[in-house]
Amino acid sequence: MKLLMVDDEPIEREGMRRILSTAFPDLEIYDARNGYEAIESVKQHRPDIVLMDIMMPGINGIEALQTIQEIHPTIRGVMVTAFDTFDYARQALRLGVKEYLLKPSQRSEIIATVETVIEQCKEESRKQKASMHAERLAETELVTQLVFHHMHDVQLDVLMESVGIQSQPAFVLVVYLPEPTEALYSLIKERVHETEHALVGALYGKQLPLVVFRNSTVSYRSQAMPFAQGLIALLRDKADVFVGVGEQVEDLADIAVSYQQAVIALASHTQSVRFRFYEENLNQFEGTDTTTVRQKEKQFFDALDQGDWQEIERLFNEFIDEQEHQNQPLVYSQQRVLELVWVIQRALENLGMVTPTAYLSFQSQNYRQLRAEVQGLLEQISAHYEQHLNKAESNKVQQVKRYIEEHSHEEISLDALAALVDFTPMYLSKLFKDKLGVNYIDYLTTCRIEHAKQLLKNPELSLKEISYEVGYHEPNYFSKVFKKVCGKTPSDYRKQLISR
Structure with missing residues (x-):
């Protein structure tokens, strides 16, 4: 922590320095002889406290303090003066000054005053870190729920509000990292927040989803292309990355479609083509209605979300039949089918099911052989899926459910819950909703609101105390969540209880 002393008397500055450096050996102390020097020192050193x-x-x-606060709004001021007049006190109060030292001051008074301000700075720092942590959690949770269709409308509004965004046109860009690390994730996240208005999801498996909000001053491709190229250039010396880009959607509620498209585009990458737009995949289906292609891709994702491998096999056979009926060259159909298999593998990676990239073991001589080869690939992937699924016993979901009920007042993230039962976060999110019919965020919110209802019966507890007690660090945010869930504010709910 840094402190700046400002006094035109050298003896006063030296005496104050001796007292403070002895009492607070870790404190970085600077001094200035007048207001002008103080302003320059603040620009250079950015102190936390100014005497x-x-x-x-x-x-x-x-x-001087007024100018300093324009430069450094969070600095805390302590006025040191022999002129204890109301006019000076009133002006200082307007600047947020709450501590004073009157000359001459006792050593104990100086130490106590500075100690108080240091503790205030530390508490503010703790609050800022907690707020930043909550924002980061909200950001990754929002992306997770958006791209995997696990979001309830009420919770969507609440999470969007918590990260300060509104529904607007956007698209998804998925970064594929063959060897993901926390360092690469941090590097990407820092760059994204510097250059784009975007939300960064969590790094699950080898894929990192980014929800990028549209810049209305440029076209969709003019925004997406340099962004993808910039990420690839950023990581060129660190990792072989590939990027898939989904199409723009007008509403965030539909962003899962763009995510699925980005995964499809990602499945078609090569060593020479580092990023790919989904529409380039569509262009490959010559002579085929693009609407039909989009519908079929959605059917694949829906079947995969349900774990319905019979439906997936049926869709593959149907697709191969259509290719044969259109007299497509066999080698073309093989590539298209293989890309669909890769799409399934990419989607399963988010559930922690990483399998070697599938290839056709031999060159099919006819469509019958292609069907048999594809069936063999699907059997291998589905067997891996079932093996993974067998680990997901219902008692583990119940374990997570009980943990949420017992710890709803704490900061609970999807990552932490997944670690509790040794699942990937995406897999736990899917499994929780499949087993209980509700996503974990909605269930956590329900637990907190039910707890709040009980506490609201006690008139001696303030709304601020209740919000902290049930797990919300921001009372206004708690009130908004409560109103969205219950249809009325906590105050109105309490009034209704009292009237009864």
Whole structure:
């Protein structure tokens, strides 16, 4: 922590330095002889605290502090003066000054005052870190729920509000990292937040989904292409990355479609083609209605979401029949079918089911052989899926459910819950909803609101106390969530209880 002393008397500055450096050996101490020097010192050192003498030549301490707060709004000021007048006190209060030292001050008074301000700074820092942590959790949770269709409308509104965004046109860009690390994830996240208005999801498996909001001043491709190229260039010396880009959607509620398209585009990447637009995949289906292609791709994802491998096999056979009926070259159909298999593998990676990239073991001589070869690939992948699924016993979902009920007042993330039962976050999210019919965020919210209802019966508890007690660090946010779930504010709910 840094402190700046401002006083035109050298003896005063030296005496204050000795007292403070002895009492607070870890404190970085700077000094200035007047208000002008103080302003320059703040620009250079960005101190947390300033001890400001009021009466100095040039500009006085009040004027200097006013300029300093324009430069560094979070700095905390302590006025040091022998002029204990109401007018100076009133001006200082307007600047947020709450601590004073009157000359001459006792050593104990100086130490106690500075110690109080240091603790205030530390508490503010803790609150900021907690707020940033909550925002990061909200960001990754929002992306997770959006791209995997696990979001309830009420919770969607709440999470969007918590990260300060509104529903608007956007598209999904999926980054594929063959060897993902936390360092690469942090690097990508930092760059994305610097260059784009976007939400960064969690790194699950080898894929990182980004929800990118449209810049209305440029076209969709003019925004997406340099962004993808920039990410590839950023990681060129660190990792072989590939990027799939989905199409723009007008509403965030439909962003899962763009995510699925990005995964499809990603499945077609090669060593020479590092990023690919979904529409380029569509262009490959010559002579085929693109609407039909989109519908079929959606059917694949829906069947995969349900774990319905019979339906997946039926869809593959139907697709191969259509290719044969259209007299497509066999080698073309083989590539299209293989890309669909890769799409399934890419989608399953988010559930922690990583399998070697599938290839056709031999060159099919006819469509009958192609069907048999594809059936063999699907059997291998579905067997791996079932083996993975067998680990997901209902008692583990119940274990997560009980943990949420017992710890709903704490900060609970999908990552933490997944680690509890040794699942991937995406897999747990899917399994929780499949088994209980509700996603974990909605269930966590329900637990918190039910707890809040009980606490609201106690008139001695303030709404702020209740919000902290049930797990919300921001009372206004708690009130908004409560109103969305219950249809009325906590205050109105309490009034209704009292009237009864």
